[in-house]
Amino acid sequence: MDHLQLAAHTFSSRLILGTGKFSSAALMLEAVKASGAQLVTVALRRFNREQLEDDLFGPLSEMPGITLMPNTSGASTAAEAIKAAHISRELSGSPFIKVEIHPNPQHLMPDPIETMEAARVLASEGFLVMPYISPDPVLAKRLEDVGCASVMPLGSAIGSGQGLASAAMLSIIIRESSIPVIVDAGLRAPSEAARAMEMGCSAVLVNSAIAASDNPAEMAAAFRDATDAGRRAFKAGLMRESSEAVATSPLTSFLGEQS
Amino acid sequence: MQLKKRAKEIVQKSLKMITIQLNGEPESLPEASALSDLLAHIGSDGKTLATLVNDQVVRPPERTAHILREGDRVEILVFAGGG
Numbered sequence: 001m002d003h004l005q006l007a008a009h010t011f012s013s014r015l016i017l018g019t020g021k022f023s024s025a026a027l028m029l030e031a032v033k034a035s036g037a038q039l040v041t042v043a044l045r046r047f048n049r050e051q052l053e054d055d056l057f058g059p060l061s062e063m064p065g066i067t068l069m070p071n072t073s074g075a076s077t078a079a080e081a082i083k084a085a086h087i088s089r090e091l092s093g094s095p096f097i098k099v100e101i102h103p104n105p106q107h108l109m110p111d112p113i114e115t116m117e118a119a120r121v122l123a124s125e126g127f128l129v130m131p132y133i134s135p136d137p138v139l140a141k142r143l144e145d146v147g148c149a150s151v152m153p154l155g156s157a158i159g160s161g162q163g164l165a166s167a168a169m170l171s172i173i174i175r176e177s178s179i180p181v182i183v184d185a186g187l188r189a190p191s192e193a194a195r196a197m198e199m200g201c202s203a204v205l206v207n208s209a210i211a212a213s214d215n216p217a218e219m220a221a222a223f224r225d226a227t228d229a230g231r232r233a234f235k236a237g238l239m240r241e242s243s244e245a246v247a248t249s250p251l252t253s254f255l256g257e258q259s
Numbered sequence: 260m261q262l263k264k265r266a267k268e269i270v271q272k273s274l275k276m277i278t279i280q281l282n283g284e285p286e287s288l289p290e291a292s293a294l295s296d297l298l299a300h301i302g303s304d305g306k307t308l309a310t311l312v313n314d315q316v317v318r319p320p321e322r323t324a325h326i327l328r329e330g331d332r333v334e335i336l337v338f339a340g341g342g
Contacts, residue, residue: 018342028340043341046282046334047308049301057307057338071341087336090316091309158342185342207342 002235004203006096006180007128007149009067011038014197015227016069016182017220018207019056021159027216029059032066035220041069041098041205044084044091057091069130071098078117085122097122098152098184099131108158112139116146123147132184135169137176144179151177152205155196156186159208163192167199174200190219190226197230198238277329288327295322297333309336 004011017037022028032040042056060066070088075081078101085097099118102108115131116139123129128149133139135153143151153173156162163186164170174181180202187193193204206223213219275290281297288297294317298305310317311334317325327333 019340020342022340025340041342042338044309044336045339045341047301047303047337055307055337056340060338061307068338070338073341087309087311087316088338090318091307091336091338205342 002231004180006130009096009128011067011203013038013224013227014203014231015193015224016041016184016203016205017210018205019060020207021211022216023211025056025059028056028211029063031210031216031220032060032063034217034224035210036224037220038065039067039069039096041071041207042092043071043073044088045074067096068092068094069096069098070094071100071132072118073100073102075101075118076103076111076114077101078114078121081114081118082121085118085127089127095126095128096149097127097129099129102158110134110154112136115139116142119143119148120146130182135166135173137169137172140173140177140181144177148179150180150182150202152182152184154185155183155192158185160186161188161209162186163188164195167195170196170201171199190222193223194226194230194233197227198233200234203227277327279327279329279331279333281333282335286333292327293323294325294327294333297327298322298335301335303335307337310334311336 004014013036015035015037016039017032017035018041019028070092072081072084075084081099081101099115101111101114103111110132115133119129119131123146130150130152131143131148132152140151153170156165182203182205183196183201184205187206188209196204204227210216210219276287277290278285278287294310313332
């Protein structure tokens, strides 16, 4: 079977779902179900007694086959991310941590230096580190060297819906990487998830495109199918591109042709 | 109802109160309250919460024995939606 392998963990789904920005917890849970996702991200936040429905741990942990991947969003330094990771592991029991360190709320670009430091420490502590990074092939390789379980380069800025603006860089990362490459952030349409998978990504992480849809569950199902289609196409092998037309029908022996 | 409220006030006055910082906001509690009492006070069974006192994680089995003191900084955290 063709499974996503993250360290010793095996997943049949290659679509990872983010749980932010849904208009209700019920819609989010429906989308998780429809997506077939087995890994879902959550964020650590202060308890708010006026917003008890914010607490997603209960409902998500009751869903069969779901593994939580807490993120460190809100952290702007390695030290903050490490602290968030420790608390998250305490609460979730999950070894997965999405290291996400973005100091600037305007562009939300990940800080490579702090990310590298947090990843190094957390990997040495036994976390399965999934770092959210800019599409930098050198950084990706350095993160692999310190024991990350995957690298998660962005397709484009978080929540921007600009798709695979980083495609050329992603291709290099995919070619060079010995660990799974997961496109995280920026996807808008299922066709972009399919393209990422056709390029050889191991999985895609999608949130805004599904949460901001008029029908999140339906969009989640569309992303599920597109991710599967892209993966199958990659495994089957795409035909070589040619700068010239190559006929599919015989061009000789046509009606009335003089022999 | 008025009587019940009054009774509560009398009980509270007879107890010495302390003030802690709960998620950055002041919160009054009877002296010698445990962390588990605080969770009951905010209406949670604590199963889906992480708790820290003065930056140290306090695990669920330790919450009943963990007595809060004046000025303690208590953080209660949950998993919310995030990408």
